[in-house]
Amino acid sequence: xxxxxxxxxxxxxxxxxxxxxENLNLFYRNYHTLKNVNIAxxxxxxxxxxxxxxCGKSTLLKTLNRxxxxxxxxxxxxxxxxxxxxxxTELRPxxxxxxxxxxFQQPNPFPMSIYDNVAFGPRAHGIRSKSILDGLxxxxxxxxxxxxxxxxxxxxxxxxxSGGQQQRLCIARxxxxxxxxxxxxxxxxxxxxxxxxxxxxxxxxxxxxYTVIMVTHNMQQARRISDxxxxxxxGEMIEVNDTKTMFNHPADERTLDYVSGRFG
Amino acid sequence: MREKxxxxxxxxxxxxxxxxxxxxxxxxxxNGVPTMAKVGLFDxxxxxxxxxxxxxxxxAPMIVGSIYVTAGALLVAVPAGLLCxxxxxxxxxxxxxxxxxxxxxxxxxxxxxxxxxxxxVVIVPCIRGLGVGNGMSIISASLILGVMILPTVVxxxxxxxxxxxxxYYEGALALGMDHEHAVYKVVVPAASSGIATSIVLGLGRAxxxxxxxxxxxxxxxxxxxxxxxxxRTLTANIVLEMGYATGMHREVLIATGVVLLVFxxxxxxxxxxxxEKGEVK
Numbered sequence: 001x002x003x004x005x006x007x008x009x010x011x012x013x014x015x016x017x018x019x020x021x022e023n024l025n026l027f028y029r030n031y032h033t034l035k036n037v038n039i040a041x042x043x044x045x046x047x048x049x050x051x052x053x054x055c056g057k058s059t060l061l062k063t064l065n066r067x068x069x070x071x072x073x074x075x076x077x078x079x080x081x082x083x084x085x086x087x088x089t090e091l092r093p094x095x096x097x098x099x100x101x102x103x104f105q106q107p108n109p110f111p112m113s114i115y116d117n118v119a120f121g122p123r124a125h126g127i128r129s130k131s132i133l134d135g136l137x138x139x140x141x142x143x144x145x146x147x148x149x150x151x152x153x154x155x156x157x158x159x160x161x162s163g164g165q166q167q168r169l170c171i172a173r174x175x176x177x178x179x180x181x182x183x184x185x186x187x188x189x190x191x192x193x194x195x196x197x198x199x200x201x202x203x204x205x206x207x208x209x210y211t212v213i214m215v216t217h218n219m220q221q222a223r224r225i226s227d228x229x230x231x232x233x234x235g236e237m238i239e240v241n242d243t244k245t246m247f248n249h250p251a252d253e254r255t256l257d258y259v260s261g262r263f264g
Numbered sequence: 265m266r267e268k269x270x271x272x273x274x275x276x277x278x279x280x281x282x283x284x285x286x287x288x289x290x291x292x293x294x295n296g297v298p299t300m301a302k303v304g305l306f307d308x309x310x311x312x313x314x315x316x317x318x319x320x321x322x323x324a325p326m327i328v329g330s331i332y333v334t335a336g337a338l339l340v341a342v343p344a345g346l347l348c349x350x351x352x353x354x355x356x357x358x359x360x361x362x363x364x365x366x367x368x369x370x371x372x373x374x375x376x377x378x379x380x381x382x383x384x385v386v387i388v389p390c391i392r393g394l395g396v397g398n399g400m401s402i403i404s405a406s407l408i409l410g411v412m413i414l415p416t417v418v419x420x421x422x423x424x425x426x427x428x429x430x431x432y433y434e435g436a437l438a439l440g441m442d443h444e445h446a447v448y449k450v451v452v453p454a455a456s457s458g459i460a461t462s463i464v465l466g467l468g469r470a471x472x473x474x475x476x477x478x479x480x481x482x483x484x485x486x487x488x489x490x491x492x493x494x495x496r497t498l499t500a501n502i503v504l505e506m507g508y509a510t511g512m513h514r515e516v517l518i519a520t521g522v523v524l525l526v527f528x529x530x531x532x533x534x535x536x537x538x539x540e541k542g543e544v545k
Contacts, residue, residue: 067438070434070437094440094441095440096440097437097438097439098440101438102438104431104434104438106431108429108431108432108435110432110450110454111432111454112453120436120439120449120450124439124440124445124449125440170435173435173439174438174439
């Protein structure tokens with residue numbers, strides 16, 4: 001099924017993509033927010049989506065785990081496949097979101113203990129064994145590079161952590177579901193530079209286990225940490241390529257204008 | 265200068281409400297405490313016989329009565345009120361929720377004598393129909409009071425639920441929870457201090473309510489022996505006898521008011537404790 005799709009689409013160059021978006025159009029009421037978007041996200045790589053405000057980059061991200069379902073008047077047309085399965089017809093939203101985790105712009109830990117935050121997802125999906133939960137919590141916190149900072153206060157309320165720590169806790173909470181893909185929606189834009197650096201470093205290590213798709217406002221960030229970059233403008237995907245090529249030799253003039261800081 | 269005038273103005277208005285509270289407390293304490301000493305604190309609070317004509321002033325049955333009726337009201341109002349609040353806040357949707365919420369608020373505006381009247385002509389005959397007693401009972405009073413405090417529980421809980429940041433809910437959905445799960449595992453716990461506040465406010469209201477209770481509780485000043493026996497509350501004790509009481513009898517009724525005041529103060533302290541705990545988070 002996957003190979004079938006690939007032969008019809010121009011993405012052979014990236015091999016076996018985890019998510020494939022085809023002819024995606026999205027409307028908020030009458031506003032055409034995404035215009036015929038085609039893009040594939042390669043497995044275990046970091047893809048950055050850049051573009052000026054209102055270009056549809058966050059909207060695309062929220063389509064990938066169907067968080068747009070919450071928005072009234074949002075209509076989607078086209079197909080998005082997760083490992084070949086259509087996310088609109090072949091997967092329930094709950095199942096999709098277990099497999100495609102998300103970290104938001106503002107850290108949003110639940111008002112409960114650090115441990116309970118990370119164990120929340122696994123518990124909700126039926127894991128009761130304390131030893132399994134303990135293992136998952138530790139592993140997730142380690143993968144989110146926050147274990148050493150919180151291991152002695154797992155029972156404390158998560159709202160007592162700093163903003164950067166809260167965001168890493170949210171990453172750990174998402175990782176505890178062992179997702180195939182992690183979506184990050186401008187996840188460092190509310191943080192100070194030191195916390196941002198920590199999270200960027202963390203994203204580098206996540207790449208070995210997860211596929212990361214991040215929306216960022218910050219071109220330098222995309223340049224530093226992503227393998228591939230996609231440039232969006234006014235609801236259209238203008239260009240997608242290896243990050244290096246994208247920034248050094250953009251194919252489209254509009255991309256060149258944007259990455260060289262002429263607008264945006 | 266102008267600012268000082270305005271400031272003084274506000275201070276004066278604020279002082280009025282504080283002065284009213286203090287005066288009521290002072291009046292009750294000055295009149296009530298010496299009486300308690302005269303009757304004997306032990307005989308007064310733990311005495312089981314209320315017979316003013318024989319100078320027997322034990323209010324234990326009324327204390328127990330107030331506690332039973334209030335607890336009964338909470339048993340009715342808390343489950344119904346919380347589920348209603350959750351429904352209004354998280355399930356009903358804006359339009360239906362608005363209509364329903366307005367209905368609940370209307371309930372709060374009904375005078376308590378109407379509740380009493382409704383209890384007298386509808387609930388009491390129903391309970392009497394069960395064949396146990398004459399229907400004037402703890403259970404009738406609890407049902408009426410429960411409905412009466414429902415709007416407090418619903419409105420305050422609903423506001424607390426509405427105030428939970430949407431990001432908590434979204435965070436839960438993004439982990440693959442369905443709507444019900446996100447509501448009950450994340451939104452409701454996040455509103456817990458507001459929900460506790462709603463319960464305590466309802467408790468205070470039930471404890472202090474007089475008219476509706478007098479009309480349906482039977483008012484016999486003796487320990488109840490079942491849910492279906494009549495009962496007299498502290499408030500009922502005061503309102504029933506104050507009209508004709510003189511001398512010592514009258515003073516003891518004021519002392520009953522002191523006991524009620526102490527209960528209300530305890531409730532208020534509980535409320536403040538909950539609020540502080542909510543803020544520490």
